[in-house]
Amino acid sequence: MVQDSAVVALTGVRRVYGDGESRVAALDGVTLEFSAGSFTAVMGPSGSGKSTLLQCAAGLDQVDEGRVRLAGVDPRGMSETALTRLRRERIGFVFQSFNLLPTLTARQNVELPLQLAKKPPRPAEVDRVLAELGLAARAAHLPSELSGGQQQRVAIARALVTRPQVLFADEPTGALDSRTSREVLALLRRIVAEHGQTIIMVTHDPVAASYAGRVVFLADGRVVDELANPTVDAVAARMAALEPADDEPTGTGHGHGHLEEAAAC
Template identity: 65%
Template structure:
């Protein structure tokens, strides 16, 4: 995949019509006291349909900022983000909300479950919020795939942390979004549950054509993806295709040992 496709002439955006998510010369800066900290600098990336990409890098490299900007949770300062053919720059908050609800799924380290709702009700919530009736077969299939069939009537406070995380993942997957952004989606799971979730994500990309972008610190988790993009100091500094845990770990070690 081309991570360095140039922009067209001034005033003309380069568009890869095949990409579900495009970042073009994206920059994002945060204020830190009296200083400005560049979280992302000139990031250009494409994410194609049916691909599972892991984003990795040392602490502070810009991984979560990239995810937030690409998913429309944070505005970019420079450059352009396009999701499913829609440029995010300049969209109203209402338009962004509709896009996120209809085209994007999110999974974060915090579960964000509604405590008064059952597992089933939490999972079907995005469909209800979109004004549609939740197909029972879809909800059942997602819950079964994540090992939650026997927990459908439980509420979050009756579940372990790992189970709550699986409910959050099921809720993000049930609408079969065009792109799923996941920030450490297996962080609260044991090794077996983590493996099951990662296999599910990989199968969704390969069999359903969904685009999955996952931030992780774990080389073993990243190896389930077909591509790993590495960030360093807010810039794209490399990538691996068909990664192995050993290759990912070696690349990370090189980044962490690189001089500033």
């Protein structure tokens, strides 16, 4: 049963790719809830269904069976125009690649979602988001003039400027060094604690997962474990137990490209 506080909920979700002998259930009866103000990490071996889960939960891919509730609505059956509006106004996305427009300043990149939604950017609101992410002094700089960590902060600011109900993060620290990764993860955790932001993050990194309040583990398209208040050692131990032997297949290969392309709409 879906709770009222669930910003995102999946009930009995199945997503199948391929036909005949190549048919693979990327998600196989997944039921999960993500409550308001929660920070959840999703982990699993390669091919476990992590990216497919993010795609279906974010309304970027249709499920074959089951139901998804996203920000209070069911994306199934919505027109592409309505889905695009939903993604622009109520959902934020952050990826491993920063996806900043190189000819726009940090401030202009942050303002872009508002302009796409035909909402005139309010300078005070943009200033607030930039300051909160430690970018006030870098607002007039181009992405090429920023460090990797600063570029990811701009990407996070861009995702948050519309005040989304949920922020989906796909390997957000994958392109960063360890020190910068910790800074970005601490920032995400602070946004959850201070502003009640809901974050769902796919990661392969036990250190990244330890910043979340809950870790959900997938294997072969199914939820196989959960861990509350995770530590690095506990996450690493669970992941080690889930990793397939070297001679086993590693899954469907569906992943980041489709997610980023659809989210850019």
